[in-house]
Amino acid sequence: MSEKSLPTHHSGAADADRPVRxxxxxxxxxxxxxxxxxxxxxxSYFPMYSSFDPEADYYxxxxxEGQPYACVEIFGTSTANVKKMYRARLRELVNKRxxxxxxxxxxxxxxxxxxxxxxxxALGARSGRIVPTDAVVLKRVLVQRDNEGVITRQxxxxxxx
Amino acid sequence: MNRLQRWIGETVVxxxxxxxxxxxxxxxWLIWRLLPLEVVYVAQPVPNGLGRLIDLTFLAExxxxxxxxxxAGVGLLLYTIGVAPVVSLGWPTLLxxxxxxxxxxxxxxxxxxxxxxxxxxxxxxxxxxxxRQGLRQILWPDLDDHRLAVHWxxxxxxxxxxxxxxxxxxxxxxxxxxxxPDISLQLIKTHANVYYDTLRPTEGWVATQLPNLxxxxxxxxxxxxxxxxxxxxxxxxxxxxxARALMIGGGLLVMHWLVRVVMxxxxxxxxxxxIIFLVNIPYxxxxxxxxxxxxxxxxKSAAA
Numbered sequence: 143m144s145e146k147s148l149p150t151h152h153s154g155a156a157d158a159d160r161p162v163r164x165x166x167x168x169x170x171x172x173x174x175x176x177x178x179x180x181x182x183x184x185x186s187y188f189p190m191y192s193s194f195d196p197e198a199d200y201y202x203x204x205x206x207e208g209q210p211y212a213c214v215e216i217f218g219t220s221t222a223n224v225k226k227m228y229r230a231r232l233r234e235l236v237n238k239r240x241x242x243x244x245x246x247x248x249x250x251x252x253x254x255x256x257x258x259x260x261x262x263x264a265l266g267a268r269s270g271r272i273v274p275t276d277a278v279v280l281k282r283v284l285v286q287r288d289n290e291g292v293i294t295r296q297x298x299x300x301x302x303x
Numbered sequence: 304m305n306r307l308q309r310w311i312g313e314t315v316v317x318x319x320x321x322x323x324x325x326x327x328x329x330x331x332w333l334i335w336r337l338l339p340l341e342v343v344y345v346a347q348p349v350p351n352g353l354g355r356l357i358d359l360t361f362l363a364e365x366x367x368x369x370x371x372x373x374x375a376g377v378g379l380l381l382y383t384i385g386v387a388p389v390v391s392l393g394w395p396t397l398l399x400x401x402x403x404x405x406x407x408x409x410x411x412x413x414x415x416x417x418x419x420x421x422x423x424x425x426x427x428x429x430x431x432x433x434x435r436q437g438l439r440q441i442l443w444p445d446l447d448d449h450r451l452a453v454h455w456x457x458x459x460x461x462x463x464x465x466x467x468x469x470x471x472x473x474x475x476x477x478x479x480x481x482x483x484p485d486i487s488l489q490l491i492k493t494h495a496n497v498y499y500d501t502l503r504p505t506e507g508w509v510a511t512q513l514p515n516l517x518x519x520x521x522x523x524x525x526x527x528x529x530x531x532x533x534x535x536x537x538x539x540x541x542x543x544x545x546a547r548a549l550m551i552g553g554g555l556l557v558m559h560w561l562v563r564v565v566m567x568x569x570x571x572x573x574x575x576x577x578i579i580f581l582v583n584i585p586y587x588x589x590x591x592x593x594x595x596x597x598x599x600x601x602x603k604s605a606a607a
Contacts, residue, residue: 159544160314168458183416184400184416184424186463189467192471192474198489198492202499212502221500
C-alpha cells in the first residue's frame with residue numbers, strides 16, 4: 143500500500159500527476175486474487191450473467207389458490223433471494239449423499255421448499271410484517287428457448303407450508 | 304514516455320484537497336446509506352466469507368446495532384474531515400463488512416455491498432500503512448495519503464470490473480457473445496422477479512417485446528452488449544489519469560444505465576463509486592467554470 147511514485151518530468155509543477163512504479167501490477171494481482179478467492183464476502187469476482195443457458199427459472203410464493211404474494215412487501219426479501227436461498231439449501235442437502243442439485247428428488251425439493259417457507263414467515267415476522275397464517279405455496283417457473291428462438295414457460299409446484 | 308504508456312500508464316492523480324474532501328463526504332454518505340436501520344438476520348444458515356470465521360448474528364440485537372451504527376456515523380463524520388481515518392473509517396468499514404457477510408450467509412449471495420466494502424478496506428489499508436510514520440499521521444494524515452487512498456479506491460474498482468469481464472469469458476468458455484441471445488430468458492426472469500416482488504405489473508416494450516426481439520435478432524443483441532464487455536476488460540485504463548478515469552467511468556455508467564433499463568437491475572452502489580472516484584464531476588465542473596471565466600477575462604500582456 144505504501145508504494146512510492148516515480149518523480150515526474152514536471153517535478154516543478156505542484157499539481158502534476160505522478161506515474162507509479164510497475165504500473166498495473168497492483169490491479170493485475172488484485173484481479174487474480176479476486177478470481178482465486180471467489181465468492182467469499184467481502185470479496186467477489188462479480189459473476190452476474192457470466193454465462194447464459196437456453197433455460198432460466200424464477201420462483202414465487204402464492205396462496206393455495208395460486209394467487210401470488212408480493213414477496214418483498216410480505217416477507218421482506220426478494221424472489222431472486224428466495225431462489226438463491228432455496229438452491230443453496232438444496233445443494234447442501236443433496237451434497238450429503240454425494241449427489242448434484244440437478245439430481246435432487248421431488249421429496250428433497252419439497253423438504254427444502256417447506257424449510258424455505260418457514261424461514262420466509264419468520265423473516266417477515268421479525269421485520270414487523272404481517273405474514274399470512276394460512277398455508278402458502280412455493281412455485282418454480284421454468285422458461286426455455288428452443289433453436290428457433292421460441293420461448294415457452296412451465297410452472298412447477300415445489301412445496302406447501 | 305511512448306504513446307501506449309501514456310494511454311495505460313498508471314498515475315496517482317494529485318487531487319486538490321477540496322476534491323478529496325468531497326470524495327470523502329460522498330463515500331461516507333454511501334457507506335452510511337448502506338448500513339441498515341436494523342438487522343433482521345438471526346442465523347447464518349450458509350456461512351460465507353467473514354461469516355465462516357465469526358458468528359455475526361449478534362448484530363441482530365437491536366440496541367447493540369443502534370449503538371454500533373451510531374458509532375459508525377460519528378466515525379464517518381470525522382473521516383470526512385480527514386481525522387484519524389484508521390479508526391474513523393475503520394469502524395464503519397468493519398461494521399458494513401460484518402453486516403454484508405451476515406446478509407450473504409443467508410444462502411443468497413448478493414452483489415450490492417462487496418465493491419464498497421473492498422474500496423473501504425483498501426483505503427483503510429493505506430491509512431493503516433501510513434500510521435507507521437507516527438501519531439501525527441494516524442490523527443491527521445497528509446494530502447499524499449489521502450491521494451493514495453483515492454488511488455487505491457480506483458484500483459479496486461478497476462479490478463472488480465476486469466475480474467467480472469474475465470469471469471464472463473471463463474464461465475462461458477469464451478462463448479459469452481455466442482450465448483448472449485439467451486439473455487432474453489434472463490430478461491423474462493428479472494421482469495417476473497420484479498413483478499412477484501411487488502405485484503406491480505411490468506409494462507412497456509422492454510418487458511413485453513424486448514425479450515422476443517433479442518431472441519429473434521441475435522447479432523443486433525451482440526452489437527449492443529459487446530461494448531460493455533470490452534469496457535469492463537479495459538477498466539484498468541481508468542488508472543491513467545483524470546481524463547481516462549472520466550472516459551471509463553462514464554462508459555461504465557452508461558452500461559449500468561442500459562442494464563437498469565433493459566434488465567430492470569440496478570447496481571446503485573457501483574454507480575456511486577464510479578461517480579465519486581472515476582467520473583469526479585466536481586473537478587470537471589471546476590475546469591469548465593475556470594475555462595469559461597478565463598475566456599471572458601482580458602488577457603494579461605507578457606510585459607505585465
